[in-house]
Amino acid sequence: MTQHVSIDQTASPALFADSDLLDEVRSVLKRPDLGDDALLSALANAPAARGGIAHVSATPQDRADFIRTLPVPAPRHGLEMPQHDLNPPLAVRFAPLVALWHRALHPLAPQMKRVPVPAKDR
Amino acid sequence: MKLASSGAWSTAFRRLAMAVIALCLTTGASYMFAIVVQSDGFDWLDIVRITLMAIASFWLAWGGCIALFGILFPPEERSTTDDLPEGRTAILLPIYNEATGPVFARLEAIMKSVAALPEADRFDFFVLSDTTKADVGEEEQRAYEQLLVRQNAGGRLFYRRREQNIGRKAGNIADFLTTSGGAYEYMLVLDADSLMDGKTILEMVRRMEADPRLGLLQSLPQIIGLSTLFGRLLQFATGLYGPYFARGLAAVQGEQGTFWGHNALIRTRAFASACGMAPLTGKPPFGGHILSHDTVEAALLARDGWKVRLDPDLTGSYEEAPANMVDYAKRDRRWCQGNLQHSRILAAPRFRFWSRISILQGVFAYLASPIWCIFLLASLAAPLVAPPPVYFDGHSPFPVFPHPETTTALALLFGLVALLILPKLLLVARALLGGNSADFGGSVRLLISFLLEILLTSILAPIHMMFHCRSVFQVLTGADSGWPTADRDDGSLPIPAAFFATWWMSIAGAGAIAFSHSYAPEMFYWLLPVALPLVFAPLLVWMTASVMLGKVTKKLGLFQVPTEAAPVDVAEDMRLALAQNAAA
Numbered sequence: 001m002t003q004h005v006s007i008d009q010t011a012s013p014a015l016f017a018d019s020d021l022l023d024e025v026r027s028v029l030k031r032p033d034l035g036d037d038a039l040l041s042a043l044a045n046a047p048a049a050r051g052g053i054a055h056v057s058a059t060p061q062d063r064a065d066f067i068r069t070l071p072v073p074a075p076r077h078g079l080e081m082p083q084h085d086l087n088p089p090l091a092v093r094f095a096p097l098v099a100l101w102h103r104a105l106h107p108l109a110p111q112m113k114r115v116p117v118p119a120k121d122r
Numbered sequence: 123m124k125l126a127s128s129g130a131w132s133t134a135f136r137r138l139a140m141a142v143i144a145l146c147l148t149t150g151a152s153y154m155f156a157i158v159v160q161s162d163g164f165d166w167l168d169i170v171r172i173t174l175m176a177i178a179s180f181w182l183a184w185g186g187c188i189a190l191f192g193i194l195f196p197p198e199e200r201s202t203t204d205d206l207p208e209g210r211t212a213i214l215l216p217i218y219n220e221a222t223g224p225v226f227a228r229l230e231a232i233m234k235s236v237a238a239l240p241e242a243d244r245f246d247f248f249v250l251s252d253t254t255k256a257d258v259g260e261e262e263q264r265a266y267e268q269l270l271v272r273q274n275a276g277g278r279l280f281y282r283r284r285e286q287n288i289g290r291k292a293g294n295i296a297d298f299l300t301t302s303g304g305a306y307e308y309m310l311v312l313d314a315d316s317l318m319d320g321k322t323i324l325e326m327v328r329r330m331e332a333d334p335r336l337g338l339l340q341s342l343p344q345i346i347g348l349s350t351l352f353g354r355l356l357q358f359a360t361g362l363y364g365p366y367f368a369r370g371l372a373a374v375q376g377e378q379g380t381f382w383g384h385n386a387l388i389r390t391r392a393f394a395s396a397c398g399m400a401p402l403t404g405k406p407p408f409g410g411h412i413l414s415h416d417t418v419e420a421a422l423l424a425r426d427g428w429k430v431r432l433d434p435d436l437t438g439s440y441e442e443a444p445a446n447m448v449d450y451a452k453r454d455r456r457w458c459q460g461n462l463q464h465s466r467i468l469a470a471p472r473f474r475f476w477s478r479i480s481i482l483q484g485v486f487a488y489l490a491s492p493i494w495c496i497f498l499l500a501s502l503a504a505p506l507v508a509p510p511p512v513y514f515d516g517h518s519p520f521p522v523f524p525h526p527e528t529t530t531a532l533a534l535l536f537g538l539v540a541l542l543i544l545p546k547l548l549l550v551a552r553a554l555l556g557g558n559s560a561d562f563g564g565s566v567r568l569l570i571s572f573l574l575e576i577l578l579t580s581i582l583a584p585i586h587m588m589f590h591c592r593s594v595f596q597v598l599t600g601a602d603s604g605w606p607t608a609d610r611d612d613g614s615l616p617i618p619a620a621f622f623a624t625w626w627m628s629i630a631g632a633g634a635i636a637f638s639h640s641y642a643p644e645m646f647y648w649l650l651p652v653a654l655p656l657v658f659a660p661l662l663v664w665m666t667a668s669v670m671l672g673k674v675t676k677k678l679g680l681f682q683v684p685t686e687a688a689p690v691d692v693a694e695d696m697r698l699a700l701a702q703n704a705a706a
Contacts, residue, residue: 028277029276029277030243030277031277042276047267047268047270047271065274067276068274068275068276068277069270069271069274069275069276070270070276070277071266071267071270071276071281072276072277073280074246074248074280074282074301074302074305075302075305076301076302077302077303077304077305078299078300078301078302078303078304079299079300079303079304079390079391079394079395080300080394080395081296081299081300081394081395081397081398082395082398083398083399083400084396084398084399084400084422085400086399086400086402086412086418086466086467086470086471087402087403087466087467087470088471093469093471
């Protein structure tokens with residue numbers, strides 16, 4: 001249903017695989033949840049990387065600036081969202097009332113059963 | 123606990139007072155109208171007319187009371203904190219085939235405003251696209267990448283596009299919640315035309331952190347950025363009267379407040395557990411996914427015991443609005459369908475009493491126009507079915523002539539007009555005496571703007587009524603005869619587009635005048651204030667969409683609003699970003 005930012009999985013991950021860059025990305029972006037695959041894809045698709053990524057090996061500040069342009073995926077932490085029926089059928093809507101009625105009748109019901117009408121008449 | 127209890131009691135008292143005042147006014151108006159209509163005899167049509175008048179005047183009285191309560195009850199002091207926010211906030215921008223440039227320029231302005239806060243790292247931004255057009259989708263992707271680089275926003279700015287926009291905006295937000303919502307304590311929901319100041323966003327988060335039972339906090343968006351005559355009129359009216367109407371609403375709504383669908387902060391977990399809505403059985407317009415979901419979401423949160431609050435003192439919240447009457451009517455057409463659909467959930471289980479009243483108000487916002495229209499038609503037809511006058515009633519040997527009730531009729535008319543104008547007049551008087559008339563161009567200009575606003579809204583009211591009637595008719599019959607496609611960036615309309623949208627009103631207005639002249643001459647002059655604007659509807663719609671007339675009023679200092687007197691930083695940043703992006 002959901003299509004997140006398009007990520008080209010075929011881009012060359014070898015460029016970054018041997019470096020500490022992935023840990024650095026997690027640290028700079030404060031996203032320890034990001035997996036290697038997601039980061040490699042983000043690096044491959046980084047808009048700033050399209051013009052050449054030589055500056056990745058530059059000063060820490062330049063590296064941090066570069067990292068802050070990466071299109072990393074959003075945190076994956078979904079919530080349950082139950083669907084509430086706002087127009088339930090009458091049987092459901094009045095179920096509590098019916099139950100209340102049954103509960104109210106409950107003390108009387110056994111007596112009514114025990115004393116058959118003809119016997120009462122006699 | 124004691125405070126909360128006293129707050130609930132005072133809210134209940136205000137609600138009761140408002141209902142009593144509105145009912146008293148309605149009874150008075152209905153009684154006077156009954157005297158007027160029985161002057162020429164009494165028949166079944168008079169009963170219909172009195173009933174319609176009672177419903178319509180209750181609606182007017184209700185609106186008048188809200189404004190009055192806005193003057194009487196200033197906003198309450200809200201608890202807040204000065205600490206660093208503990209929870210993270212996702213700022214959500216749901217979009218759907220909108221013009222990419224302005225949307226991302228607004229987002230950039232908001233991001234810059236938030237980045238200036240020391241607490242900036244507590245906020246992330248999500249562009250949630252439901253765009254169906256491939257070319258617009260590609261533009262969005264490009265704009266996202268450019269914004270990412272410009273703002274160094276990797277890890278803070280996210281973009282995702284749904285292939286199928288199931289459930290429209292409500293489905294879009296639900297999709298965010300079920301994929302990423304758990305990572306955030308709060309979410310700030312925006313619209314494509316929303317603008318918010320970073321400090322306001324932070325203040326909203328602080329207020330929410332100060333009250334753990336607060337599920338939704340709605341700010342009061344001010345309309346900005348319109349340059350047509352209609353747009354400036356709208357800006358002026360919402361700028362001058364809007365805050366007081368909002369205060370009045372907040373005073374009677376209490377903790378079962380309102381949600382307008384955007385510029386509101388929401389507790390994500392509360393929303394996720396309470397606000398999932400199953401589609402209604404049956405087909406649209408009354409079945410299927412629930413439209414105008416915001417009112418229902420507010421009711422669902424209140425149902426689960428969460429506070430839903432409108433804080434009118436939260437400034438720094440802005441939106442744009444339709445710049446002409448045709449765009450306004452198009453938006454109303456969408457909202458009309460959603461609000462009428464809500465009639466099916468009016469009796470939903472466990473809804474709070476006031477939530478049901480709010481839903482009913484939403485339904486009535488669109489039914490009021492057909493009620494007025496049917497009332498007018500019934501009044502036109504009344505002389506035709508009126509019984510002949512009885513001069514000898516058997517009690518007196520002398521003839522008894524019908525008693526003219528012109529004085530009562532005029533008193534009723536002035537009473538109804540007063541219901542519409544008096545609250546506005548009080549608000550203008552308050553602005554003049556309170557010393558903030560300078561925000562509206564000074565005392566003289568404020569007074570002239572007020573008189574012009576009353577005049578123009580009175581002239582345009584029958585056109586709005588007819589647009590609403592058409593919307594209700596289309597929803598009930600499932601029809602849609604289409605709208606002119608004349609979207610211009612500045613909001614102006616070409617004459618053919620104005621004519622295409624309103625030619626049928628001219629025919630209806632002319633027909634009503636001709637009918638009245640021939641068959642109900644006693645109604646002729648009473649009908650003119652309604653029928654004449656309809657006859658000239660194409661001209662009026664075209665003229666009010668004029669940017670030139672808007673500029674003239676701006677030059678004269680008319681319809682000025684506080685945001686013009688003191689420019690809004692975030693709006694300036696948005697314009698700058700838009701210009702830079704266009705140049706790039």
